[in-house]
Amino acid sequence: xxxEATLATERRPLTVAVIGATGVVGQETLSVLSDRSFPVGTxxxxxxxxxxxxxxxxxxxxxxxxxxxxxxxxxDEGSGAKLAxxxxxxxxxxxxxxxxxxxxxxxxxxxxxxxxxxxSSAFRMDPATPLVIPEVNEDALAPCRAAxxxxxxxxxxxxxxxxxxxxxxVTPIHRLARVKRMVVATYQAASGAGLEAMxxxxxxxxxxxxxxxxxxxDTRYFGRPYLFNVFSHDSAMGADGMNExxxxxxxxxxxxxxxxxxxxxxxxxxxxxxxxxxxxxNLTLERAVTLEEVRAALVAAPGxxxxxxxxxxxxxxxxxxxxRDETLVGRLRMDASQPEGHGVSLFLAGxxxxxxxxxxxxQIAECLLPSIRR
Ligand SMILES: NC(=O)c1ccc[n+]([C@@H]2O[C@H](COP(=O)([O-])OP(=O)(O)OC[C@H]3O[C@@H](n4cnc5c(N)ncnc54)[C@H](OP(=O)(O)O)[C@@H]3O)[C@@H](O)[C@H]2O)c1
Numbered sequence: 001x002x003x004e005a006t007l008a009t010e011r012r013p014l015t016v017a018v019i020g021a022t023g024v025v026g027q028e029t030l031s032v033l034s035d036r037s038f039p040v041g042t043x044x045x046x047x048x049x050x051x052x053x054x055x056x057x058x059x060x061x062x063x064x065x066x067x068x069x070x071x072x073x074x075x076d077e078g079s080g081a082k083l084a085x086x087x088x089x090x091x092x093x094x095x096x097x098x099x100x101x102x103x104x105x106x107x108x109x110x111x112x113x114x115x116x117x118x119x120s121s122a123f124r125m126d127p128a129t130p131l132v133i134p135e136v137n138e139d140a141l142a143p144c145r146a147a148x149x150x151x152x153x154x155x156x157x158x159x160x161x162x163x164x165x166x167x168x169x170v171t172p173i174h175r176l177a178r179v180k181r182m183v184v185a186t187y188q189a190a191s192g193a194g195l196e197a198m199x200x201x202x203x204x205x206x207x208x209x210x211x212x213x214x215x216x217x218d219t220r221y222f223g224r225p226y227l228f229n230v231f232s233h234d235s236a237m238g239a240d241g242m243n244e245x246x247x248x249x250x251x252x253x254x255x256x257x258x259x260x261x262x263x264x265x266x267x268x269x270x271x272x273x274x275x276x277x278x279x280x281x282n283l284t285l286e287r288a289v290t291l292e293e294v295r296a297a298l299v300a301a302p303g304x305x306x307x308x309x310x311x312x313x314x315x316x317x318x319x320x321x322x323x324r325d326e327t328l329v330g331r332l333r334m335d336a337s338q339p340e341g342h343g344v345s346l347f348l349a350g351x352x353x354x355x356x357x358x359x360x361x362x363q364i365a366e367c368l369l370p371s372i373r374r
Contacts, residue, residue, distance in 0.1 A: 013041025014369075015089050017114075019105060020096035021045035021056060021065055024195050025119050028358035029094050034059050038362060039369075044090065068097075068105065083108030090114045091372060092365050096357070110153035115144070115368045117361040121244075123157040124252060131157045133164050134363045135303045136171045137256050141367055148371040156364050159256060160248040161356025162186050162268065166279055167256055168327045168355065169348045172301035173283060173294055174257065181263035181284040184249055186233070189273040189318060190226065192352050193234060198274055201226050226272050233268035243268060276318035277356065278349045280331075288341025291334055298329055303355065308332050316349035324351055325359055 016033065020026040026047070033040055043063045045056050052067035069086050083105060087093060093109040095102050099120040106123065109116045123129040130140040144154035158164070166184055173179065190201040204217045204227040214225040222234060235244035242250075246266040253264050263284075271278075298306050307316050308330035316328035327350035335343030350356060 013039050014091040015042040015044065016040045017044040017046060017087065017090045017093045017109070018096065019046045019068060019093065019101075020119075022047040022051045022054065022195075023096055024191050024198065024353055025096035025357045028353040029096055029361065030056060030058055032354065032358045032362045036362060036366070038366070068101075079104070080108050080111070084112045087112035087114055092369075093117075094358075094361050094365065095119060106155045110155045113151065113153045115148065115365055115372070116153060116155045117158055117364050118155060119158045119357050119361060121160065121248065123155055124159060124248070125255065126157070129155050129157050131159055131252060131255050132364055132367075133159060133167055133171075133256060133360060134367055135301070136167050137258075138367055140256075141364070144368055145371040148368060149373060151373045154368075156368075158357060158361045158364065159252045160245070161192060161352035162188065162245060162266075162277060162279065163249050163252040163256070164356050164360055165277060165327050165348060165350035165352065166249065166281060167253060168301075168303045168350070169279075169298070169329045169346065170281060170283065171257075172297040172304065173285070173289075173344060176285075176293060176297045177289045178286040179262060179283050180286050181265070182253065183282040184264070184266045185280045186245070186249075186266065186268040187271040187273070187278040187280075187318075188233060188245075188268060189271070189275050189277055189352065191275045192277060192356075193221070193270075197221050201272055201274060222270070226270070228272065230269050230271050233270060235268075242266075273318045275351065275353060276321040276349055277352045278316065278318055278321075278347065280347050281345070282335060283344045283346075284338060285342050285344065288339075289344070290341065291332060291344075294344055295332055298332070303327060304329055306330065306332075316347055318349045321349035321351050323354070325355060326350075327355060 045065045046068045049067040051065050054065045055062045087109040093114045093116045095118040099122040102118045102120040102122040106116045147154040190197045200221040207217045233243045233245040237243045245268040249266040250264040305326035307328045315330035321328045329348045331347035335345050
């Protein structure tokens with residue numbers, strides 16, 4: 001019996017809150033909960049006051065979107081208690097809001113006893129918060145399991161979407177021959193920046209189709225034409241010349257692999273694709289491997305689908321990865337510029353809304369459900 005079916009039938013239905021339910025990650029979270037038959041008894045979709053009262057349909061039933069209490073955006077005394085009260089009775093809280101909101105909401109929801117999985121970067125580098133990709137480091141959930149067994153809540157951080165997709169594909173090779181260095185170039189979709197960014201790309205396409213020049217396009221979100229363009233990732237740039245997305249790939253990889261010595265070099269850019277990120281990855285391995293070994297490791301890996309058919313010119317594409325749970329991996333080849341057998345190159349495409357966010361978060365919750373004290 002599939003894991004999700006076991007959960008659905010053996011456990012009582014749960015109260016599940018999705019915070020940011022109107023955003024791209026929140027909407028995808030509702031789809032994933034439904035697709036995996038997550039045992040939702042009561043759904044509590046929440047968003048800002050702007051969306052309160054709107055309806056969402058989950059497995060054929062309508063639920064009303066609640067406004068997250070104002071306390072979430074204030075720092076006044078007692079606001080934590082007000083928030084905790086809002087989450088009373090919630091078993092699982094899936095957060096798909098900004099880092100600033102998550103910093104206030106997640107501790108309150110955990111204080112109310114819930115399993116909290118946060119999609120933002122708020123807790124990713126907090127040593128007390130596990131940063132988890134179930135296919136890679138499920139064992140890092142041990143402190144949360146212990147907390148739940150004591151009847152307490154816990155927070156788990158979902159890694160950055162580019163990190164999740166990269167490590168789902170590269171960890172099977174890392175387990176084979178330890179990755180010493182990983183060089184990544186990302187090709188990131190509009191939806192990675194949220195609903196408004198997606199709408200901007202769509203509106204530029206409509207303007208182009210009408211014959212409007214780029215001076216007339218709506219460029220309010222990215223501040224530049226996105227259609228027919230490629231530009232550096234829109235996150236803040238540090239004094240060292242790395243943008244935040246690149247820094248996340250470096251730091252989160254080290255944390256998830258528990259290896260501070262692994263070298264990671266990243267270049268992150270936006271490409272005019274609506275959904276699903278792609279990444280070109282070059283690895284330096286500790287020991288020599290054959291391409292056959294690498295291919296076999298990837299074929300056997302959970303969450304990976306090898307799509308690598310040179311004869312038909314079929315390789316990973318964001319179009320093919322959209323809506324899929326697996327990360328597509330192809331263009332597998334040895335890198336002849338490195339000592340023989342030590343260099344491997346690959347290309348991947350993965351749905352960053354799904355495995356890069358919503359699916360990974362729901363998988364984490366599934367891993368923890370058996371530890372809830374009833
Ligand atoms: N997009 C991705 O591919 C991706 C991948 C991994 C992680 N993430 C992370 O996931 C989080 C959500 O990203 P997103 O792309 O889904 O953003 P989004 O599409 O812009 O959605 C933002 C959500 O936050 C809600 N919100 C805004 N202000 C609020 C408030 N004061 N109180 C309650 N809710 C509020 C919005 O509700 P209203 O509609 O009511 O404004 C909306 O539901 C971010 O931390 C992001 O970094 C995103």
